Amino acid sequence: QAQLVESGGDLVQAGGSLRLSCTASGLTFRSYCMGWFRQAPGKEREFVAAISLSDNTYYADSVKGRFTISRDNAKNTAYLQMGSLNPEDAGVYYCAAATGLGGFRLASGSAYKYWGQGTQVTVSS
Secondary structure, three states: OOEEEEEOOOEEEOOOOEEEEEEEEOOOHHHOEEEEEEEOOOOOOEEEEEEOOOOOEEEOOOOOOOEEEEEEHHHOEEEEEEOOOOHHHOEEEEEEEEOOOOOHHHHOHHHOOEEOOOEEEEEEO
16 A cells, blocks of 8 residues: 655744655555645645656756755655745645656656655745
8 A cells, every 4th residue: 555654844934944755655656756745724735746757857946945855765855945934935845756757747646556644844934
């Protein structure tokens, strides 16, 4: 049974940094594109970043230059390094796994087969 477990969420001051991790089990990690999404209270879930099988990366405009997505296939783990955080970055962050090739389809939640339970990121102003 495939499982994704996020970790690293925390309370951080505006301007600070945080690294989220997503560890996968029960699936062949290197065969999946990985994505990060977030959802703030009262808002819809939104795309944050994704990484393809060949390490091509995709970012939402709101996080370009501040966030970096990466993956370590040996550790079955994807990461989201977040910097220059602001209160608008707060929310529950979810990782997700998608089959197939990369591309901008990864910005849509419908592209993903498996989802984690989420980790909370809070940014104080």
